[in-house]
Amino acid sequence: MAKSWHKVVVLGSKSVGKSSFITRKLCGVFEETLNTKTKSRDFFETNHKYKEETYNFRIYESNSQREVSEMPMVFLDARAAVIIYSCKSGESCREVADWINQVRANFHNEMSIPIVICESNIDTQDKKETDFSKVEKQYGELPEVEGCVQTSAKLGTGIDEAFDHLAEAIKRREYRRRPMTPPEPSPDPIPCPYLCSCFFFF
Numbered sequence: 538m539a540k541s542w543h544k545v546v547v548l549g550s551k552s553v554g555k556s557s558f559i560t561r562k563l564c565g566v567f568e569e570t571l572n573t574k575t576k577s578r579d580f581f582e583t584n585h586k587y588k589e590e591t592y593n594f595r596i597y598e599s600n601s602q603r604e605v606s607e608m609p610m611v612f613l614d615a616r617a618a619v620i621i622y623s624c625k626s627g628e629s630c631r632e633v634a635d636w637i638n639q640v641r642a643n644f645h646n647e648m649s650i651p652i653v654i655c656e657s658n659i660d661t662q663d664k665k666e667t668d669f670s671k672v673e674k675q676y677g678e679l680p681e682v683e684g685c686v687q688t689s690a691k692l693g694t695g696i697d698e699a700f701d702h703l704a705e706a707i708k709r710r711e712y713r714r715r716p717m718t719p720p721e722p723s724p725d726p727i728p729c730p731y732l733c734s735c736f737f738f739f
């Protein structure tokens with residue numbers, strides 16, 4: 538039976554704002570002093586409305602220091618991924634390429650899951666170390682990248698837009714994956730009252 542939820546993996550280097558991104562979507566709040574240092578493989582459920590349809594997302598935050606051997610578990614059943622880097626960290630931006638490779642490696646030769654790239658912390662423009670237009674140019678054309686979005690968990694900017702991209706990607710790929718439905722069996726021939734009456738007559 539088809540699952541009614543979609544697992545989304547949230548990836549990214551240390552302290553880029555993964556938990557804050559999820560918390561903003563789930564609870565609509567932001568904590569300046571959030572210092573959870575995510576260790577466990579938590580998952581959270583949220584509904585997202587997009588184009589008259591409701592998508593139930595199961596969001597998994599992956600610990601940035603996760604062992605490579607654990608990654609197949611992280612990606613098991615995943616339907617989409619969000620890769621977050623912070624505009625305050627050029628290093629986290631350069632590491633986006635590694636995260637894309639992680640996703641690719643875990644799907645071997647199969648079609649990769651769709652990826653949405655988020656530049657977080659955009660409310661802190663003064664400490665900026667990255668160039669979003671360059672990121673869009675570098676990754677936006679990759680077949681698995683569904684969109685690049687600038688986000689701020691503090692202001693709530695771009696978070697729903699990122700989920701819209703996920704919903705759109707899932708919708709489109711579900712459609713492509715849908716098996717061909719066999720043709721409907723032709724209905725039983727309707728007995729013709731005229732013919733019956735003819736037989737009766739003879």
Ligand SMILES: Nc1nc2c(ncn2[C@@H]2O[C@H](COP(=O)(O)OP(=O)(O)OP(=O)(O)O)[C@@H](O)[C@H]2O)c(=O)[nH]1
Nearest residue numbers: 551552553554555556557569574575658689690691
């Ligand atoms: N100003 C601002 N601060 C943010 C934003 N997002 C996250 N932060 C802050 O950045 C710090 C790290 O955020 P987390 O959400 O814990 O980052 P993380 O990627 O989950 O961290 P790890 O799980 O430890 O890798 C926290 O102090 C947050 O309050 C944002 O959009 N704007």
Ligand SMILES: [Mg+2]
Nearest residue numbers: 555556574575
């Ligand atoms: Mg975290």
